[in-house]
Amino acid sequence: MHQYRMYWAFTRKAFLRSAVYRFDVWSRLGSNLIFLLMWGSIWTALYAGREEAGGVSFEAMLTYIVVSQFLSGINGAGTPLWEIQEKVRTGDIAIELMRPFNVPLRYLFADFGSVAFYIITALLPLYIVLFIFMDLTVPASWLTWVYFIAAAFNGFLIRYCIEMAFGLLSFFLVETGGIEDIFYFAMSLLSGSVIPLWFFPDWLEKIAVYLPFQGIYYIPNAIFIGEIFGGEILFSIGIQLFWVIACFFLLRFVWNRASHKVIVQGG
Amino acid sequence: MPIIEVENLRKDFMIAKRETGMMGALRSLVKREYTKKEAVKDISFSIEKGEIIGYIGPNGAGKSTTIKMLTGILVPSDGKVLVNGIVPYENRQKNAKNIGVVFGQRTQLWWDLPTIESFELLKEIYQVSNERYKKNMDTFTEVLGLNEFLNTPVRQLSLGQRMRADIAASLLHDPPILFLDEPTIGLDVVAKEKMRTFIKEINQDRQITVILTTHDMEDIEKLCERMVLIDHGTKMYDGEIALVKERFGKTRTLIVDLEESKQRPPLTGGEIFKEEGSRFWIKFNRDEVSASDLIAQITKTHNIKDLTVEEPEIESIISKIYQEGFQDLPDTVKV
Numbered sequence: 094m095h096q097y098r099m100y101w102a103f104t105r106k107a108f109l110r111s112a113v114y115r116f117d118v119w120s121r122l123g124s125n126l127i128f129l130l131m132w133g134s135i136w137t138a139l140y141a142g143r144e145e146a147g148g149v150s151f152e153a154m155l156t157y158i159v160v161s162q163f164l165s166g167i168n169g170a171g172t173p174l175w176e177i178q179e180k181v182r183t184g185d186i187a188i189e190l191m192r193p194f195n196v197p198l199r200y201l202f203a204d205f206g207s208v209a210f211y212i213i214t215a216l217l218p219l220y221i222v223l224f225i226f227m228d229l230t231v232p233a234s235w236l237t238w239v240y241f242i243a244a245a246f247n248g249f250l251i252r253y254c255i256e257m258a259f260g261l262l263s264f265f266l267v268e269t270g271g272i273e274d275i276f277y278f279a280m281s282l283l284s285g286s287v288i289p290l291w292f293f294p295d296w297l298e299k300i301a302v303y304l305p306f307q308g309i310y311y312i313p314n315a316i317f318i319g320e321i322f323g324g325e326i327l328f329s330i331g332i333q334l335f336w337v338i339a340c341f342f343l344l345r346f347v348w349n350r351a352s353h354k355v356i357v358q359g360g
Numbered sequence: 361m362p363i364i365e366v367e368n369l370r371k372d373f374m375i376a377k378r379e380t381g382m383m384g385a386l387r388s389l390v391k392r393e394y395t396k397k398e399a400v401k402d403i404s405f406s407i408e409k410g411e412i413i414g415y416i417g418p419n420g421a422g423k424s425t426t427i428k429m430l431t432g433i434l435v436p437s438d439g440k441v442l443v444n445g446i447v448p449y450e451n452r453q454k455n456a457k458n459i460g461v462v463f464g465q466r467t468q469l470w471w472d473l474p475t476i477e478s479f480e481l482l483k484e485i486y487q488v489s490n491e492r493y494k495k496n497m498d499t500f501t502e503v504l505g506l507n508e509f510l511n512t513p514v515r516q517l518s519l520g521q522r523m524r525a526d527i528a529a530s531l532l533h534d535p536p537i538l539f540l541d542e543p544t545i546g547l548d549v550v551a552k553e554k555m556r557t558f559i560k561e562i563n564q565d566r567q568i569t570v571i572l573t574t575h576d577m578e579d580i581e582k583l584c585e586r587m588v589l590i591d592h593g594t595k596m597y598d599g600e601i602a603l604v605k606e607r608f609g610k611t612r613t614l615i616v617d618l619e620e621s622k623q624r625p626p627l628t629g630g631e632i633f634k635e636e637g638s639r640f641w642i643k644f645n646r647d648e649v650s651a652s653d654l655i656a657q658i659t660k661t662h663n664i665k666d667l668t669v670e671e672p673e674i675e676s677i678i679s680k681i682y683q684e685g686f687q688d689l690p691d692t693v694k695v
Contacts, residue, residue, distance in 0.1 A: 098484055099485050110473055193456040
């Protein structure tokens, strides 16, 4: 119990810390909106006036993009990859080994705080307005909303574990550019964040389905617009939970190796 | 029973050999060669509760490697470490609650938040009770004058303020042991003095054991009775500071600026080893002649515009010990 009080303290402080960087919040929201406009126009052009493509209506596709940008706002508000790499490089993260807490867990809870701040002050107001003024698909049943929120949260956890694990690889590498490239490639393409998986060529779809990245954007998104429905919803969330656990163990493995390296080789 | 016990401690680092040239670079992709560096070779000491010891040595002597092993963020290659009955690297989080650490070069406070927020966070991290927290904060606020900047973000604090905040932060959870790594680095004379007074006070009032690493000889002289001196990963001396000073720290340098330097001032007991215009550097042995005696000699013939007396720095004492050997020093480890 005491432990959780401590981690929540990180959440509270990160929330306050975000308030210090108001400009950061606005600029992030600005770029989020620009990407939304860009992908919105690209998909409008691709549909070229058609009502439907690949069995998905234009309205649903547009909704997919809007929800995707919303999720990307959430996932981008935590500690970014470069910051983790920076903390490894400066040794800040090694110093945290001296504290009586679990380091990856402490960063997760801090991220909860900064993400909550960003959602409340920026994302929700903007996206509520968008949903009011645009013709978008909205889940009819409240249960779908619950599933969507659960799936989005799972996606957040998967993304966190992967990003943190990738960031911690800096402990073992001198050059981290390649790691970043792989991470951002997987994040933008394989996750289905800008192109839904049903538009992928068969071979790529097969690959994407067997990777954790689809759990971050594609699954919550597809639940939202009704592409995944009925019994498939729980199945998809089950797959996500599998990846949450798998990625958690991946992160734990990388972290154990990294801290082992620090305490044995001195970083 | 000693609060800190270190026995035959050793730490080797494996350093990847960098090969030169194109072929070397290609070769190292496949097969890396490592060289072993012995950062700490064979160090033993024990510290009793309530002591302040100066842990000193030149850069790269193995000081911070030892400290890291005591804090549990480095595993020894060999030997025994016990801190308050705990093996630090086996039980890092438990050990963390027994120690406070201050790095002069690196703050442990949260950069963007008002100082008070860092304290509140540390209260939760170390699970400090409300009464204990309030009591400690009251004391530190009074003694360290924290209230003038509690609501200022850490990044806006002056170095002196930051150090005061950092040392208060390290003591919030009442650790029986405090590690101070260059706690006065970069501070002005007044701030240094305040810091030293505070360290002395918490050591006396709370019986906190302090391990101090520093390059500032004055820190050592004002705070510690005992010092452990290491170089190249081995212990060179462990005992009273007075003894070292007695033996190696007798040479002083008197620097005088004379009004007109028609000729060198005649001196007995001192030796001019450098001159620049009207400034003279005079080396003397404290036991043979006093500074005031030398000054009196000079003023007979010259007018002195300005003067300073320099004590030997810890580095030069160390190198002297290195040259002259230290076997003839009695090893006075205190009980």
